[in-house]
Amino acid sequence: MTDPAFLYRLAHAALAQYPLRDARASLLSISENVVFRIDTPSGPRHVLRLHRPGYHTAAEIGSELAWLDALHETGLDVPQPRPGLDGGRIRTLSGADGIPRHAVLFGWMEGTEPTTDIDPAAFARLGRVTARLHAHSRHWQRPPGFTRKVWTPATMTGPDALWGRWPDAPGMTAPARDLIAGCLRTVAAQLADYGTGPEQFGLIHADLRLANLLVSGTHTRLIDFDDCGISWFMHDLAAALSFYEDHPQAPRWVDHWLAGYGATGKLTQADLDILPALVIQRRIQLLAWTGTHAQTQQVQSLGRDWAGRTFALCHAWKNGQFLRHLG
The missing domain is CATH 3.30.200.20 (Phosphorylase Kinase; domain 1)
Known part of the structure; x- marks a missing residue:
């Protein structure tokens, strides 16, 4: 209600x-x-x-x-x-x-929710803060009874995904359904190869989109840990691009985040290689979410072409043309 x-x-x-x-x-x-x-x-x-x-x-x-x-x-x-x-x-x-x-x-925490006009330097600060977050996660002894959701392909984009079923999203067509299903099979295979070792997989924020940041001067603060859970650490960067994965500034946001993260934490080539798969998986997760929240102001503000742009992103990712500068 x-x-x-x-x-x-x-x-x-x-x-x-x-x-x-x-x-x-x-x-x-x-x-x-x-x-x-x-x-x-x-x-x-x-x-x-x-x-x-x-x-x-x-x-x-x-x-x-x-x-x-x-x-x-x-x-x-x-x-x-x-x-x-x-x-x-x-x-x-x-x-x-x-x-x-x-x-x-x-x-209360001071700051302003950023828009897509955000200074890319704020993404560098976000990368540094996220690296500190992950360093803490890797070493923190969780208390007895600690329990959070686990974010994997099954819970993000599977038939029983927690945010809804992507095949039921508005604008879905049979060719788009086949395209996305093929993308997700490849994503799952790449993630299986990447692995779930303690350096790749652990407790993360899991929803670091613009709406969950507060920017004040030279400070970038994280809020709303409601979806924090167990997943791949690099998913936090994928989530930071939420809804705007195809924005013209997205490659610059990624570069600044990685530079900030690398100044504080450690990144491997495998981390960079898996990032496009995590970003496209997040976009498909959000596509499912738009289907269960179609009447909300946020979904309506995305525009009627958002689903079509999602399909275009899937084509680009499948053809190796999405975030290819990371390779």
């Missing part, structure tokens, strides 16, 4: 469980989750996230918060969850529809 009055009632029910006096909620976005800005007369600003029902368990959300705690302790500027009156950080709400929803309150 996305009725604003209903969502505001849920938000106020959640806020009643936090030590905030006279808190005012302002709806920021309705997407996968519902996000509110929370203001108080004299205290700091916060962000309240109402989770979509049935996607994450409380254990999965708690695991996300545990990683955020650990990242914050290392000095990374990431969202910080706030405890409620009882010391707990996950609230479970039940609205008039009887469907349980989880909610988490975070401290």
Whole structure:
């Protein structure tokens, strides 16, 4: 249910469980989750996230918060969850529809969501921050009970993919279906060769698209770890191009990200070679997502030719013409 009055009632029910006096909620976005800005007369600003029902368990959300705690302790500027009156950080709400929803309150982070006019230097900063994130992931001892989704071809683009079925996406044709199926077979084979060793595969953000960045001056901050999970580390660069993989500036964004990442972390030729496959897999994952979110403002803003451009990208990738400068 996305009725604003209903969502505001849920938000106020959640806020009643936090030590905030006279808190005012302002709806920021309705997407996968519902996000509110929370203001108080004299205290700091916060962000309240109402989770979509049935996607994450409380254990999965708690695991996300545990990683955020650990990242914050290392000095990374990431969202910080706030405890409620009882010391707990996950609230479970039940609205008039009887469907349980989880909610988490975070401290506010300054910055502006970038657009495609973003300075490529911000991608270099993003690469450096992501390298630090991955270095932490490789060495962090996950606490008992830690559980997050695993992002592989099965969960991203398979018949039971978590974001929907790409064959059901708007604009799909029989030739396009055959094209994409062939691309995904090749992607799966390349990923199998690339492997899932600890240097290639681990806990990542998994959704570093522009909407999940905050740019402030010379700072690029990461927000919304809601989809963090286990996958290939280089998928974080693929996700950074989300929806704009065919943008004229995309090769420059990739080059700057790689330069920033390489200044802090280690990249191998195999990492560069697998990147086009991960990017095309992400694009197809997003194609499936547009089919399950066709009525949302975000999907409608992509334009009627977005699916056709996706098919063109698949052709280019199949013919070795996509991000070929990385070879």
